[in-house]
Amino acid sequence: MTDERASGETGGESHQPDDQAAEADDETAEETEDEREDDRLTLADFHDASQEAGRPVLTAAAVARTLEIPSEKARDALADLAGRGDVERLSVETDPVVWYPSELEDLTDRERVVVFPKRREVIVDRPDQFTRAQLSQFAHLADGNGEQGYRYVVRPEDIWQAPHDSFDTLARTMRQALGQRSEALEDWVHSQWDRAHQFRLTTHEEGYTVLEAKSPEIMGNVARQKLDEEHVHAPISDTEDWVREGSEAAIKRLLYEAGYPVQDHRDLESGEDLPIDLEISLRDYQRTWVDRFAEGGEGVFVGPPGSGKTIAAMGAMAHVGGETLVLVPSRDLARQWADAIEEYTSLEPHQIGQYHGGRKQVRPVTIATYQIAGMDRHRSLFDDREWGLVVFDECQHVPSDVYRRSTHLQSRHRLGLSASPIREDDRQTEIFTLVGPPIGTDWEALFEAGFVAEPELEIRYVPWGDEGQRNAYASADGQERYRIAAKNRGKVDDVRYLLSAHPDAKALVFVDYLEQGRDLAAALDVPFLSGETPHHERRRLLEEFRRNERDLLVISRVGDEGIDLPTADLAIVASGLGGSRRQGTQRAGRTMRPAGGALVYVLATRGTREEDFARKQLQHLGRKGMTIREQTVETSGESDGSDADE
Template identity: 30%
Template sequence: MRIEFDDGTLLLRDAPDGVPHAEWDDRVDEYRTQARHYRSIRDWAGEWDDATAENGQLELHQSAGQDINLTDDARAYPDLALTPAVQIESREYQQAALNAWRDHGRRGSVVLPTGSGKTFLGIQAIADAGVATLVVVPTIDLMNQWHATLTNAFGDQLSQDIGVLGGGSHDVTPITVTTYDSAYRYIDEYGDRFGLLVVDEVHHLPAPTYQQIPEMTIAPYRLGLTATYERADDKHEVLEDLIGPVVYEEQVDNLAGEYLSEYETIHLSVNLTSEERKRYDEEYQIYRDYVDSHDFDLWKETGYQEFLQRTSYDPQGRRALIAKQRAEKIARTAAKKLDTLDNLIKRHHDDRVIIFTANNEFAYDISKEFIIPCITHQTKTDERTEILERFKTGEYSMLATSQVLDEGIDVPAANVGIILSGSASKRQYAQRLGRILRPTEDREPARLYEIIAADTKENYVSQQRRQGVTDSADS
């Protein structure tokens, strides 16, 4: 039997009946399967042996009542002998996570809080696996960040530079970092060239198009990294099949104090002005009246999707959606929120503060009102890098942002976060908390403030995003 990689699939030439996951392809009169089943087929055919896998021609053990002579023409990835250049001793939980991943056959996801060193763990896993590696990340910023880290760790040990696939670059080498979008576009071409697939922020992977990334690569070793594994739509359940099970998980409270900053969360309520209250109640009632007159189960994602679909053709539904958005904006931008923000800015003038909003418009308004720098997805890379560098050195002590800093990007030195608005996502809340938990020399407790408009939908949203992430400390 001969295994060949063919555009993101495995072509099984002269295969006997009973090969796992294989389906007959009438076009070529051979069995075929997804590339991700490469290791399963090798396991089925005989003992998985990394020491001899590079030889291609393997005499394997008896399987399914017959002797299998397997020629492996699918593997196109090399072995690598790597040692991270910077020898930093692993923290206890990082070593435990690496051991757990190794014990599960180098397959599975690790869930660690933001700021606890997931990238460092990824570097250790790459060295441990010792094979060509593809690192997949959600954004260009994270791609550049990983590229710099990989170059520092392994750049001098490789005959080729660390590869970059995405952001205008198309350079694929034995260790390559890419974005989800670029990996999806090219994985059918390069899916045979990597033995380890590292997926950062792996909770994005269940998206239908992104699932093709692990499906179309033969990588026998797989590592998912995230601070927030579970998804509201429960689609994280597919990750066990694509990447492997969760092999290690650590909660933020278990690391606070020794490895992350001690922290406290402070929730502040402000009242709407009489004019804001009048407009909020009017708009929100329009929305509620429409929802109550129909059978939408808004507690379920499908119910809200049904509501949105109806607004596309029902004028009253459209008016209800606009009313909901107007009410949310009134609560989100309440005048007394800015008064409270002003007080917090004065109180923490000696700290490094990040102010989080739900959208660009509000972030820019705050930037203008308080004369502080602002980062959104519209901010150019060079400008963003300069702002973060000045924030790190202390030249800037505060910055405002929408959602662009929620995930992945390393924000050094921040010890105070102020949430003015956001979604009900527990993931977003955990990521914003993680932005301020990186330990500092003085180990002063970090603080995360959340300013909520009283007697509005924000109360419910706040409870939803905090539930299961951290204990609340109302103030």
């Protein structure tokens, strides 16, 4: 080895001539001491170069090439890092001097943030809690499995609902999260911020609603192109239109779809005062949800089942302090809400009413079903009362034609709750125009903090249990093929096997078909809970399950939403894979509670379309941070021992 290489020089390189070095010194002499300090190579810069090169050991020439700095500067900077103990250097017989971090594990342990401005994506490896919290204010967690980093996407709606009073404060949050300034991304975010402040609804002094635009151009080129006499009576000025009563929601939806969310500043009635004290402490993230809601007066709490959205909603009720209407999909859920409000708030039973097929009570806090609230003969009861807050539970239903009639009920504050605000008809944006913007915490953060147990999800590919069914599947087509595969009798044996493998578990077995549910219930000698089960019987079975007097139930789609089973620690999905992604979330969510050890098994008939349905239905859960395994069952109840993590 030559002395040149031992001293840190790379092969084929030489020092600059003295006059060039002197010229360089003259050029840098004008820099201030602070500028020289900022220009100094850091260990983070070395890591950036290392990631770009794809290896942890680099030559000075590689560092210079990757960071686009002169070789001489790279050599001096590396020597400076070595002097501080950040990197080590190693002389190799046939190669130049190479450099590597003093703590190699730092390469894998450190947080790294990479921004892709054109795609409006941010990839974060090992993000800490602060970074996650900052990112959640302007970006959507699109993939949280952690294997290839956490992928955040900055969407228009994320900027439109960002909890900031000015673009400058939003930009400051972005720079804190990204650790850098991305000028291209900030320019796009600024344009979206401006879009979100072009229109607003206000109340005229004479009581009617006015649509205001920031300029005559935006009113003429956007609003008056999208709206017609069905929505507005007539122009008031170049920037104002007189809104027809009852068309506010439609206006907000149309302009939202055009890329211009409307700020709702109407003077809506707030109802009678109703002091409410919350008699349970909110977790930090729940408090953040309530604070975000309080800033805008509307929103949708988005979080996994078991994250306490109902408790957070009661926190919002306490903040509003007014009469409240809670809309729910089922009478079972209405009863659960009434019990929870009585238990966790200062309200007395006589202040809480239920309005559905079983009861007809309108009180300061009323829990009603969507169907009842949307019926003409009942709506006047709700319209005549001035509500300070309307809560839309399981608000992913709101865009449907039956449920959206309930959104015509106006109040100063509107709050939605949903574990999975996605719809197979792609109308989920209507949720946020009809109710409010999304407010939530990424699921992975709740898993790591221990607030919600991450269930283990396993897709099991089950063989046919009946040759006749296999032949029928082969000769069938369309929906009939799916039905035959879903009702594969081989699943009965696998359900038995899984239950025997977890003898102490409290288990739920989900099915989509009544005939299959009855057969499974008979084979297991347990009750089958379906829509045909009388309400009093359904309530009794669920109470027995909660009190640990019963440890196994077979449940139809009635269990997908509106039933709280907090002690379930094992779920087996025997059929239902052709359902929605939301259904997959709800069924997996029956095990998402603070207690650990939750398991979810999804059974799919091997070699059929159920395999694809299973993967597609659960893939969005994988993106939220859950680990999903796949297992092939060779014979009834036995696996081949191999699994693959998605």
